[in-house]
Amino acid sequence: MGLDTEDLSKSFALPTRMETFMAWGRKNSLWPMPYGTACCGIELMSVMGPKYDLARFGAEVVRFSPRQADLLLVAGTITEKMAPVIVQIYEQMLEPKYVLSMGACASSGGFYRAYHVLQGVDKILPVDVYVPGCPPTPEAVLDGVMALQKMIEDVRPRPWKERWTRPSFLAGE
Amino acid sequence: MIMSNTTNSEIKTSSLGERSIELNPSELFEFCKNLKESEGYDFLMDICGVDYPDREKRFESVYHFYNSKNKNRLRVKVPVGEGESVPTLIPLWKGANWFEREAFDMFGIHYEGHPYLKRLLTHHEFQGHPLRKDYDADQQQHLSQSLPIHFQDEKPHDPDSNLVPLNLGPSHPATHGTLRVMCELDGEKIARANVEIGYLHRCFEKMAETHPYNQVIPYTDRLNYCSAPLNNVAYCRTVEKLLKVEVPPKAQALRVVLCEFSRVIDHIVCMGAGAVDLGALTGFFHLFTYREMVYGLFEKLCGARLTVALTRVGGMAQDPPEGWYKDALDVCKKIEKGISEFETLLIGSKIFMERTCDVGKITTEEAIQWGYTGPLLRSTGLAQDVRKDEPYYGYDQLDFSIPVGSIGDLYDRYLVRIEEMKQSLKIIRQVLKNIPEGDYTIRDKDIVLPEKKDVYGNIEGLMNHFMLVIHGLRPDPGEVYVPTEGANGELGFYLVSDGSGHPYRLKVRPPCFAIYQSFPSQIQGGLVADVISILGTMNVIAGELDR
Numbered sequence: 001m002g003l004d005t006e007d008l009s010k011s012f013a014l015p016t017r018m019e020t021f022m023a024w025g026r027k028n029s030l031w032p033m034p035y036g037t038a039c040c041g042i043e044l045m046s047v048m049g050p051k052y053d054l055a056r057f058g059a060e061v062v063r064f065s066p067r068q069a070d071l072l073l074v075a076g077t078i079t080e081k082m083a084p085v086i087v088q089i090y091e092q093m094l095e096p097k098y099v100l101s102m103g104a105c106a107s108s109g110g111f112y113r114a115y116h117v118l119q120g121v122d123k124i125l126p127v128d129v130y131v132p133g134c135p136p137t138p139e140a141v142l143d144g145v146m147a148l149q150k151m152i153e154d155v156r157p158r159p160w161k162e163r164w165t166r167p168s169f170l171a172g173e
Numbered sequence: 174m175i176m177s178n179t180t181n182s183e184i185k186t187s188s189l190g191e192r193s194i195e196l197n198p199s200e201l202f203e204f205c206k207n208l209k210e211s212e213g214y215d216f217l218m219d220i221c222g223v224d225y226p227d228r229e230k231r232f233e234s235v236y237h238f239y240n241s242k243n244k245n246r247l248r249v250k251v252p253v254g255e256g257e258s259v260p261t262l263i264p265l266w267k268g269a270n271w272f273e274r275e276a277f278d279m280f281g282i283h284y285e286g287h288p289y290l291k292r293l294l295t296h297h298e299f300q301g302h303p304l305r306k307d308y309d310a311d312q313q314q315h316l317s318q319s320l321p322i323h324f325q326d327e328k329p330h331d332p333d334s335n336l337v338p339l340n341l342g343p344s345h346p347a348t349h350g351t352l353r354v355m356c357e358l359d360g361e362k363i364a365r366a367n368v369e370i371g372y373l374h375r376c377f378e379k380m381a382e383t384h385p386y387n388q389v390i391p392y393t394d395r396l397n398y399c400s401a402p403l404n405n406v407a408y409c410r411t412v413e414k415l416l417k418v419e420v421p422p423k424a425q426a427l428r429v430v431l432c433e434f435s436r437v438i439d440h441i442v443c444m445g446a447g448a449v450d451l452g453a454l455t456g457f458f459h460l461f462t463y464r465e466m467v468y469g470l471f472e473k474l475c476g477a478r479l480t481v482a483l484t485r486v487g488g489m490a491q492d493p494p495e496g497w498y499k500d501a502l503d504v505c506k507k508i509e510k511g512i513s514e515f516e517t518l519l520i521g522s523k524i525f526m527e528r529t530c531d532v533g534k535i536t537t538e539e540a541i542q543w544g545y546t547g548p549l550l551r552s553t554g555l556a557q558d559v560r561k562d563e564p565y566y567g568y569d570q571l572d573f574s575i576p577v578g579s580i581g582d583l584y585d586r587y588l589v590r591i592e593e594m595k596q597s598l599k600i601i602r603q604v605l606k607n608i609p610e611g612d613y614t615i616r617d618k619d620i621v622l623p624e625k626k627d628v629y630g631n632i633e634g635l636m637n638h639f640m641l642v643i644h645g646l647r648p649d650p651g652e653v654y655v656p657t658e659g660a661n662g663e664l665g666f667y668l669v670s671d672g673s674g675h676p677y678r679l680k681v682r683p684p685c686f687a688i689y690q691s692f693p694s695q696i697q698g699g700l701v702a703d704v705i706s707i708l709g710t711m712n713v714i715a716g717e718l719d720r
Contacts, residue, residue, distance in 0.1 A: 038375075051462070077373060080296055080313060114313075115379065
């Protein structure tokens with residue numbers, strides 16, 4: 001049995017290692033798109049700001065274009081009026097992409113059990129990490145980002161992401 | 174006393190000292206014209222609807238006027254039946270536009286002669302009128318598709334023309350949240366512009382109607398979330414006026430300190446973020462250091478940083494911890510230094526001056542027409558401030574001045590805000606130097622929850638706690654409008670009570686709502702780059718705008 005490189009690639013566990021290597025890279029270079037809509041958006045400014053500084057976790061390149069971002073930071077209440085917009089933005093992001101839901105409103109509608117508030121962004125998007133709080137402290141958001149990094153590093157399966165389809169109440173593509 | 178010409182309705186003064194008059198829809202326009210032209214009521218502060226399902230004429234369209242010369246206020250109430258209409262006040266005050274649209278959206282009140290009576294806060298596929306009493310608070314309706322670019326003249330964009338359509342937002346870094354601006358560009362000039370709001374309509378007013386008085390306080394935090402304590406104070410003042418109670422001197426002093434700190438950090442967000450939009454990222458990082466310090470103070474007081482819910486109806490939630498006053502004074506000193514550094518960094522910069530001087534100018538008359546208040550009105554040269562005009566909490570005893578601008582351009586707005594921050598720090602120092610002794614809250618068992626040690630320690634405390642939680646705080650039936658000087662201008666709460674445990678109707682007059690409706694006409698004809706700089710100085714906070 002000859003030991004040429006092609007055979008090596010089949011018999012050796014190289015693909016997994018490559019995956020691990022890519023995961024390590026991804027984990028440390030998350031480019032967040034801050035979707036700050038409300039109070040959480042202000043607290044997110046603190047997360048990015050001088051004291052807490054998300055840059056220390058490799059996520060400092062804030063991108064406002066979904067095409068350049070791989071982490072959607074949903075910070076704030078998502079209303080019924082906003083729902084089609086945020087789905088469109090999520091669809092515009094390139095793979096691999098992650099969603100972090102910051103705060104009570106984004107996670108469940110919070111204390112706005114109200115006629116114009118979407119009861120959680122997970123009704124329309126596949127959320128990877130929920131950060132509780134109203135608004136969460138910056139430490140909690142950093143913890144959420146670190147939890148996501150761990151998830152990326154371990155290449156954990158994300159069935160919610162795989163099963164996700166565009167909400168049926170939205171029109172068109 | 175002014176009399177209406179056609180009926181014998183006259184101005185009544187309520188037991189709370191508020192003047193109001195009830196008119197028929199047909200008399201409204203003439204009466205308001207007279208108010209504006211002869212009686213000197215130059216400001217139309219607020220228009221809102223109220224729903225009384227049991228009355229013959231189901232709705233009431235309520236107007237709040239303000240006379241800036243003699244500081245009088247007047248409330249005009251117009252009962253309207255379903256299917257009837259009220260004449261629009263846009264010919265007298267341009268600022269009536271959005272307020273009337275909102276009342277239409279929320280109640281279905283029809284304003285005759287309104288040029289664009291469409292939904293404002295709820296989405297365009299929404300069925301029904303949510304603030305009617307028969308609409309359930311939690312009855313959600315999904316939206317299937319956003320509106321394409323549209324304009325108020327209802328002419329769609331013509332693809333064959335030379336104009337380029339441009340959509341900014343609702344997710345755009347420079348709109349700081351959820352504002353949507355739609356323009357048609359002729360080269361770099363704005364040919365047509367329009368805005369769409371309501372992307373953060375969280376139904377504050379419906380939530381207030383379905384919650385007990387004290388539970389509304391956390392919701393008020395989330396109106397203008399850049400300066401949450403100011404909203405707490407404004408709301409509590411309103412309820413306290415209705416209850417006819419006065420908070421103890423210590424609570425008043427603490428509230429003043431919190432209000433002024435909030436004003437400072439609100440201006441920090443406005444200027445820091447506005448500077449980022451113009452490319453000056455350093456200003457943001459620099460100023461946010463000081464915002465963090467104030468967060469630190471709030472955290473020491475109550476454990477929360479941003480949404481604090483610090484006040485209670487009747488006073489404060491608790492005493493400040495030991496050493497807090499000294500910490501606050503230290504922070505004052507640091508902020509003062511930071512502001513002067515920021516001034517050197519930005520205000521003298523040539524690039525900054527070229528982007529802001531002579532841009533977005535507005536005259537005092539026009540500003541009043543739109544309903545401007547606060548720093549933006551003062552930047553046009555009119556020294557109007559609720560703290561001076563209708564002083565509360567001992568503001569008349571304090572030594573501070575009201576900075577004004579001269580021509581109302583963006584540069585003036587920055588200068589006014591910077592000076593206001595300095596004045597606020599001056600106020601905080603004065604108050605902190607002699608905080609009155611005594612209790613931080615009143616001890617009326619029907620209004621204020623007993624302290625925890627009493628609840629757990631004796632039967633009376635437990636019973637009072639139980640009664641207040643179950644029965645709720647119940648003011649007598651009545652209505653009040655209380656203005657407070659918010660960071661962006663006059664923050665008014667109009668509260669109607671029917672004697673039950675939760676507000677019958679609570680309307681917020683958000684300062685940036687009146688200001689932002691002038692935005693399309695402000696940017697029209699200007700450069701597209703100025704859209705961002707003008708928006709930055711308006712300090713539109715979506716939570717307060719859309720509620």
